Amino acid sequence: MRYRLWGAAFLLLLSALPVFAQTPTVTPSLPPSATAVVTASRTPLPPTPTAPINITRTAVIAAGGKAYVVRLGDTLFRIALANGVTTSTLAAANGITNPNLIYTGQTLVIPAKTTGTATPAATGTTAATTLVPTINPSATATKVPAPPVVTATPVTPTGTTSYTIVSGDTLYRVSVKFKTTIGELQRLNNLSNINLIITGQKILVPTTPAATAVPGKPTATTATSATGPRAVQAAFEQGIEVFLDGTPDVKALATQVSQLGMTWVKIRVNWRTLEATKGTLNLTALDDAVNTFNAAGIKVLLTLTGAPDWARPSATDYVKSLTQYGPPDNLADFGTFAGQIATHYVGKVQAYEIWSEPNLRRSWISPTVASRDATRMSDARYIDLLSAAYKAIKAVDAKAFVITGGLAPTGFNDRVNAIDDQVFLAALVDQNVAKVADAIGAQPDGFANPPDALCCNQTPGVDTHFDNKRFYFLETLKAYDAILAAKKSSLPVWVTRFGWGTTEGNTLEAPNRSEVPFFGYTSAVEQAAYVPRAFEIGKSLGYVGPMFLYNLNGCQVGSAEACYYSVIDVTGQARSMFGALQTSTGGSSLAAPASTDVLPVPTAEGTSTNG
DSSP: OHHHHHHHHHHHHTTTOOOOOOOOOOOOOOOTTSOOEEOSOOOOOOOOOSSOOOOOHHHHHHTTOEEEEOOTTOOHHHHHHHTTOOHHHHHHHTTOSOTTEEOTTOEEEEOOOOSOOEEOOOTTSOOEEOOOOSSOTTOOSOOOOOOOOOOOSOOOOTTEEEEEOOTTOOHHHHHHHTTOOHHHHHHHHTOSOTTOOOTTOEEEEESSOOTTOOOSSOOOOOOOOOOTTOOOOOOOOEEEEEOOSSOOOHHHHHHHHHHTTOSEEEEEEEHHHHTSBTTBOOOHHHHHHHHHHHHTTOEEEEEEEOOOGGGOTTOOHHHHTSSOOOOOSSHHHHHHHHHHHHHHTTTTOOEEEESSOTTBGGGSBOTTOOSGGGOOBOOSOHHHHHHHHHHHHHHHOTTSEEEEOOBOOOOOOOSSSBOOHHHHHHHHHHTTGGGSOSBEEEOOOOTTSOTTOOTTOOOTTOOSSOSSGGGOHHHHHHHHHHHHHHTTOOOOEEEEEEOOOOSTTOOSOOOOTTTOGGGGTOOHHHHHHHHHHHHHHHHHHSSEEEEEESOSSTTTTTOHHHHHHOSBOTTSOBOHHHHHHHHHHTOGGGGOOOOTTSOOOBOTTSOBSOO
16 A cells, blocks of 8 residues: 555654654543633534443443543544544543534543454445444443533624625635634534535634634645746646446446536556556456546546566566566557557547656566565666657647656655655656656645645644655645746646545544554544645646546545545445535536435535435
């Protein structure tokens, strides 16, 4: 997986990252008069069980639990994740009826971890989790009263003023304008759906930043473009990556893409799968997908990557056994493959991304590696592979766009495990990449930092992945633009992958917090706010062409890593960002036909609006 394979490189580069202890100190509970804070999490509680659970704080501690004091930036979801319990279990143990309402300074009890394990679901099915409680539900000790309930009715308190929503406003934009957070605006105005505000609506906003507000992420300042005199022709559009693994219903995927208001799809084409035997192409599934998306008026980007074994005769048995892959021994073989694909799809495929993450060993491994201890990157030059593909594609389809392979953002640069993406890009420009590409591919992941954020202020609740510019969506784009401007290049940037992952709605796998902790820092609500905002930023920069969100259906094809980012969760339901994207793009789903192929769109409470 992407992050596991190069996560160690980040740890070596950023060995000084401060990681804050999760072991809490016990302090008195917040008195009833204390100010409450609405958190950004909106994980719904399950239906009330038929047999009431009477778990007291005393019983929890006696059964091996512990106390925890809520700190700035906490959400019930994050606390549960950090302590290996579910949000519903934590809420039940503390008598919390609204998991979105906890208090800075509030003392919670953390139940001992359950003994059950989550079983990964098979491809296309829902994962089931069996939990064996460690506390006797019939415990008879006196129940500790729940924390004081805070009314959500908006009352104009000291330090607020009225603001009228104007065309183009989002709650995120308003929060930035008034130096506050989405969660604070939601609390002040009793908003059940942060993605539903109406032009002319009056809301309360703080006149000064609220000292007690728990920010989901830092208030950010939008940076201006660094293009300077750079003349760029970039036609911005919105797209999303879809997976064809297994046997997905492609018509349903096309419907969902249209619902989201996307005009492009990205499909990863694995050369080693399509041409397992030299000269024999298996294009049946790809034909179906391309034709279906064409019929829906959706443009197609194919990412061509992954050399088959026959194209790497020098590959050792060890290399062939890996999921990692590298370039072919003869780069002309890839040119032939690219030309065949372009010939087959003339007029149907509008763009080609040549390889993916060629700056990482996992996608550019040397074929001669004989053991794990000797792994290193191939000596082959990526520019030569790109050139072979560009010439072959343009020879048969001059109108098709050829995009450089999206680079993984990393500052690691040992040329054994990885090459710094910015160093790699600068070298490509020096090698006259403009002669063999129409645009530069980029993968500016945001990790757990919001799209507007700039390096490197730590956010409450985000303990890692904040102190390097490569952890920031906007910083990566700015850096690429600066490199291109310094070298007087007019190539636009195509964002071939971006997104924010969340563990909410993903039971395929529990993330290893020592390797990829940032998946646990972002809630589904924050994910829903960040993705539309990132599209807005890309459009405003002027040098960004199409942007491709990662991804639509990773959960449904059984990919644990892709599921963190997927618009559709592991149960087949739309995550919060589905509705947020519809609102921002004007997607067609509000009038979608009633069909089993059309996914229900959740409200802010997590229930379906389609029945």
